[in-house]
Amino acid sequence: xxxxxxxxxxxxxxxxxxxxxxxxxxxxxxxxxxxxxxxxxxxxxxxxxxxxxxxxxxxxxxxxxxxxxxxxxxxxxxxxxxxxxxxxxxxxxxxxxxxxxxxxxxxxxxxxxxxxxxxxxxxxxxxxxxxxxxxxxxxxxxxxxxxxxxxxxxxxxxxxxxxxxxxxxxxxxxxxxxxxxxxxxxxxxxxxxxxxxxxxxxxxxxxxxxxxxxxxxxxxxxxxxxxxxxxxxxxxxxxxxxxxxxxxxxxxxxxxxxxx
Numbered sequence: 536x537x538x539x540x541x542x543x544x545x546x547x548x549x550x551x552x553x554x555x556x557x558x559x560x561x562x563x564x565x566x567x568x569x570x571x572x573x574x575x576x577x578x579x580x581x582x583x584x585x586x587x588x589x590x591x592x593x594x595x596x597x598x599x600x601x602x603x604x605x606x607x608x609x610x611x612x613x614x615x616x617x618x619x620x621x622x623x624x625x626x627x628x629x630x631x632x633x634x635x636x637x638x639x640x641x642x643x644x645x646x647x648x649x650x651x652x653x654x655x656x657x658x659x660x661x662x663x664x665x666x667x668x669x670x671x672x673x674x675x676x677x678x679x680x681x682x683x684x685x686x687x688x689x690x691x692x693x694x695x696x697x698x699x700x701x702x703x704x705x706x707x708x709x710x711x712x713x714x715x716x717x718x719x720x721x722x723x724x725x726x727x728x729x730x731x732x733x734x735x736x737x738x739x740x741x742x743x744x745x746x747x748x749x750x751x752x753x754x755x756x757x758x759x760x761x762x763x764x765x766x767x768x769x770x771x772x773x774x775x776x777x778x779x780x781x782x783x784x785x786x787x788x789x790x791x792x793x794x795x
Contacts, residue, residue: 565762573756576764579748583729584771586660586744590667590728594675595721597668602679602720603705606686624673628733631669635738639665662739667728670735675724682716683709715783722776729772745771 601620605613623631639656640646649656656662686709694704710717732746740747745768752760 561762561765565766566759570763572763572767573752573760575743576748576752576767579743579745579764580767580771582660582663582742583744583746583768586663586742587667587725587728590664590671591721591725593664593668594671594724594728598672598675598679598720598724599717602676603683603709605676605680606683620673620676623669624677628670628731629737632666632734632737635666635669635734639738658739658741660742663735663742663744666734666738667731670731671724671727674727675720678720678723679713679717682713682720685716686712715786718779718782722779725775726772729768 601616605616605620608616626634636657637643638645639649639662641650641655641657646656654661656665690708690712691704694708699707729744730746731744732750735744736747736750743751745764749761749764749768752764
């Protein structure tokens with residue numbers, strides 16, 4: 536295998552340094568001798584982890600069939616579906632939060648119907664999950680669709696020729712072959728859900744997760760009050776994408792070893 540030229544490495548250094556500076560700065564500015572949580576941070580951590588896990592499961596369950604269908608479908612129906620995925624993806628989070636309030640809030644038609652059934656979707660755990668769901672779902676679908684699209688059509692056609700049903704082709708062929716890309720999709724969804732601020736801030740201010748609590752700590756007590764919770768947000772957010780990255784590298788190495 537050819538190595539990239541040394542010039543490319545040197546030209547890459549400015550971008551790498553720019554990306555590293557904030558994290559190096561965080562290490563230097565953290566008061567390690569006074570490393571303790573502020574009031575209410577424990578509840579914010581529990582809220583983000585528990586409700587974030589629920590949101591991630593909903594994203595996977597609802598997004599996986601859509602991503603599979605988008606990778607297989609053709610024609611105008613797929614174009615319409617892609618637009619329905621892209622529009623929320625491109626909508627700024629604050630605007631998306633306002634749209635959710637307009638669509639599901641207590642004064643909306645849907646919200647009024649839910650209120651009659653005793654269900655509210657603002658400033659409660661259900662609203663928090665819904666906000667994270669909306670924020671993470673488009674990212675998961677687009678990444679998972681790309682993973683399914685990379686599965687060789689020849690293999691799927693061979694499975695169909697051998698009598699495999701659509702479900703068997705999905706479960707036994709597409710899913711294993713797209714596992715690396717799907718791991719990336721899960722990582723993106725988790726990071727997006729855990730870090731969601733704009734939609735949650737507008738649509739589900741309570742209960743407060745870690746991003747909103749960071750904002751409140753910053754407003755009330757200054758920047759020195761946020762470093763501990765910021766470290767914990769990174770600690771709980773990064774392991775999932777790092778594990779997915781390791782899985783992707785391992786699968787890539789296994790494929791290279793299998794090549795003649």
